[in-house]
Amino acid sequence: MSLREKIAAGKFVVCAELGPPQSCDDGVIRKKAGCFRGVVDAVNITDNQTAIVRLSSIAAGRILLEEGVEPIVQMTCRDRNRIAIQSDLLGAAAMGIENLLCLTGDHQKFGDHPEARGVFDLDSIQLIAAVQQMNAGSLLSGQFLKKAPAFFIGAAANPFAEPLEMRLIRLEKKVRSGAAFIQTQPVFDLDQFSRWLELVRGRGLHEKSAILAGVLPVRSAKALEYMAREVPGMRINPRYLERMRTAAEPQEEGVAIAVEIIGALRAMAGVAGIHLMPVMWESITPRIIQEAGLMPPEAPAPACAPCAGEENPINP
């Protein structure tokens, strides 16, 4: 069953996230895929996240397909103009990639090449509309496609940035343009999230598009403090900061918080699934899914040693 079918069937879906390596080592991706196989429904592959050069998301998506994991390829507008985006998407479709997450992309200033020219030829909403048009059989130029792709289009939403009403207007535009699923920023403030969700339900957007709430397990108090301080548009309940600071074993506490948040999210009406973002901590995925009671019954025991390269300033 593909992600599209699972969402259509109303199953509570679990997505995870995988950051490709900063090298051409496909072994890293294959190893990380082992943490996800049979455990989650699909895996996001980030497209040069925070503007740092990494292995291409479409190539990584192909590797995941070979490993038997369903990929969700992220496509940002930062690095490509409309010609490159459409060409890359045709390539992705030809390689069997079905799920696509359309994003505007982080500004190049935050990455390892801050002097680069940002493209931003399209924005995320225009990208969604463009992909929808490709699905319908034509390019932006009006050129007819002999074989049209059939992308399952997703988009992102941030329930925590200001102003809230503008966020909903933007979400509505994304859904209207053709986004079939929405992944949110990591939830660390359940009150704000449920306020946002109530407004989403008020507009009936959760019926047209599956809302997948973001969950980010943290390994240390430092990581959470870093996010509160450095990541724009994040809102973190001080209670979690306090718990992480005072915990004897921060890793255990991080898992406990993630499981607790997943439990609370599952109870909310309008949440169709979760999107787990174990940033550079992929090996924890099976445990969190198990403890949250979301492990599929037929899942094999995942062979998952801590993956290589699991050190990162965001999640030390």
Add this chain to the structure above:
Amino acid sequence: MNLVTKEKRTFSRPMRLLSALMLLGEDVIKVPVFRCQRCGECILSHTGFVCSQRCPKRLRNGPCGGTGEGGTCEVYPERMCIWYLIYRRASLFGRLKMLYRVEKIHNWNLEKTSAWLNVFVKRIEPPKWRVPKGEGWEEAEKEGPSGDSNEGSCAGEVK
């Protein structure tokens, strides 16, 4: 329905002169008042009369996810997020409904041309001025003075 304006910059010589004159006149007003970025596809009336092209990502359809507390820009934290300003101005003027429009993909051929002339010679569709009265966003598309009901509508309708 089109996501893009496809007009090319093919003007005869006298029109080029007129274009330059119009651009000069437009710049005298728009650059100091709105800090116009001369995109040639003006949507000021849709965005609460704050130029959206001042955004570092030149977003035409709303803010990115990085608006900080108090409405700061994520790229330049010392500045305000343009879309935060647009939201505030639009709600002040009662023009929030205009923000529901899906704006077209920018035509870079029109960069540094006069938007007024572009409207006049029908290279771009005229911007909408009137705020729709009805409830839904659909009204925003229908009530335009040009009678073009398709502009900015969702691409799902493309066949």
